[in-house]
Amino acid sequence: MQIQTAQESPALKPADLESLRVLIADDEPIICKTLSLFLRHIGINIIQTVSDGSYAVEELCRNSYDYVFVDLMMPRLTGLDVLKKVSESHPLSNVIIMTGFPSMDTVIEAMHYGASDFLVKPFRFEDVKIGLERMQTIRRLKEKNWQLHEELNKKKEVEELNYELEKRIRLQTILYNIVDSLSKINRSESLYHYIVRKAADSCNARRACFMIYDQGNSHLLAIAQEGLTGRFTGLQAVFRTDSEGTRILEDDFLSRHFGASSDTALPLNRITRVNGLMGVPFNIRNEPFGVLLIGEKTGRESFDTEDEFIIKFLAEKAALSIENIALYDNLKESLIATLKSLVSAIEAKDPYTQQHSSRVTEYASRIAMKMNCDHEVLQKLASVAPLHDIGKIGVNDAILNKPGRLTQEEFSHIMAHPLIGVNIVSPLGLDEEELSVIRNHHERWDGQGYPDHLRGSQIPMLARILAVADAFDAMNSDRAYRKALPSSDCMQELRKGCGTQFDPSVVEVAMDVLST
Ligand SMILES: [Fe+2]
Known part of the structure; x- marks a missing residue:
């Protein structure tokens, strides 16, 4: 039989063959030698031979190979063991199983682990060449596929980074707006209305209500709301205190005005998400002052950790503003009183x-x-x-x-x-x-x-x-x-x-x- 040269086959281009790396693992030295000679003859220069499966695995740990010709039956490690190793650590390598006694079970198992081809001993060089041609085509496709896969992964990675970046920018913008807006508000009424509007807007919620503790400390009195239905003026909710001193709101206020289920119990001493509601305590100088309630997130979603972070930030900054406004109101009232008495003194003359x-x-x-x-x-x-x-x-x-x-x-x-x-x-x-x-x-x-x-x-x-x-x-x-x-x-x-x-x-x- 005449051996066709590499130059005659479009799938086996000399430039490609020169850079190919081939490992041959067989315990029959004659197979290693003749296969090496043939591969050199068609233009492959980088060829390594080993005499058993263990050596093959060791060699694969040191170097990568484009083609691994491996005998099925070898001492210590079989060809299938080598195949498994290659499929785990060198997914782009092609493994050609060589055997003198192919069984259907062996073929299926080898294919399962990704064998690229089978050579049945004694094989003809023409079979090796045809196999190489086919594998070169597959190899190029696999490389292209791998390249596309990598690009896709990178694109996904960039998209994820962009999404994260947008989320962080949105969050920073919200936090900046909160600080900026609070610095411009100098009236309590405006501040409470800002708190409920901002809370609802930032968390995509339809309802929000700001309530303060009454002096008897048994009721919460609503003083600002966004999106609540029904009568608002004078709206109150009763809370109870449990054996550990935690105030718990379970008034039907929550079901009537926030659509929460009737068994909803909301602890008032910590930020809590429960039954589509979020409750945030407002403390001034470590003393409970009021609570912000937010409910009905759009799209029937639940409030998440980002919502919680924003509202916690809003509550902390707004509590400081409430305190500052109270101080400012006292100072302002005192200055106005001074000026009024001055006016009275002038008028009295x-x-x-x-x-x-x-x-x-x-x-x-x-x-x-x-x-x-x-x-x-x-x-x-x-x-x-x-x-x-x-x-x-x-x-x-x-x-x-x-x-x-x-x-x-x-x-x-x-x-x-x-x-x-x-x-x-x-x-x-x-x-x-x-x-x-x-x-x-x-x-x-x-x-x-x-x-x-x-x-x-x-x-x-x-x-x-x-x-x-x-x-x-x-x-x-x-x-x-x-x-x-x-x-x-x-x-x-x-x-x-x-x-x-x-x-x-x-x-x-x-x-x-x-x-x-
Ligand atoms: Fe005047």
Whole structure:
């Protein structure tokens, strides 16, 4: 039989064959020798021979081979043992089992462990060559497949890293936003509403409620909510204390407002996830202050450790903010009280303006209440309206108390009092709405007022209300140069000023409120 050369076969390219590494394991030296000669003849240069299975395994531990020709029956380790070793540690190697007595069971077992081919002794070189051609094709496919597999793994790895990165960025953004937002909130009411909104938003939850312990420490009182159904004002829940001192909330509040199952028991001394609910304690100076409840995560998912981490962070930072706001409120109240007593002292010097600021505050509050301003706005008005004329401290008494007509220059001094007032209260950190009461209470509806010449709805609402209350009291009180006008005349004057000096909607309410 004529041996076909490698050059004649497209599957066996000389360049590929030169770099192939072949191991031959057979206890018959003649097989090792003749097979080596044939392989060299077709262009394979790197060939190692060993005389039994153990040597083959040792050699495979030291070096890797593209093809392993292994005799099935050898001393110490069989060809199948070598095959198992190769399939475990060298998945890209091809094993060719050589045997003189092939049985169907042996063939099946060898195929099971990944044998690439069988050579039945005595074999022809042509059979070896045909086998090599087929295995070279398979080998290339296996290498390509391996390469694709590796690329796929890398892609998956990159995708997983990207996913992790996005998760971390999202988490960091949420934490940053929490810190940033909390630093800008200086009112308790705003803070509680922020806590429930942020908790629901960050955890993709539909419901959240912030509750504080009442003074008797047997109830929790809801003070801010997001997404709860039904009546909210005055909502309470009863908790019990177990033998170990742990407070446990198992009120039907949880089933009514959070859809939790009726047997839900929520410990209040630690962050807890139970029955689709999450409860987070709020402690201030290590004393229980309240609890944040979150429920109904979208998609019927359960709250996870990331949700827990975010809410724990929110609770810790918000508890600090609550404490700071309480301290700030005390300080602010004390400063406002000082300034109010200053205003009273100044007013007391002039018998015609005594108690003016407190009356204006009362009138303005009645008008604002009738106009359905919310509780927070009413509180702002009550605290800052007494200070609306505090800037008059900076105006010469001789001008302030001058009984006759003021010169243009004297009036320009008077006109400075809103801005002087804003400067005086600047350490209080009042917000825009509060400051507007001091700065803009002399603006006019037609834009002819001062200091900013705002017109119509440009003038903040509290300043419009205060302007009407201020004018009413000025007309309704004795002055050095005239007696107090009767209420009916004052009303008449307010009506005349509708649409020029005053906001018509405020005057309309004032007519109703101040006539009694
Ligand atoms: Fe004023």
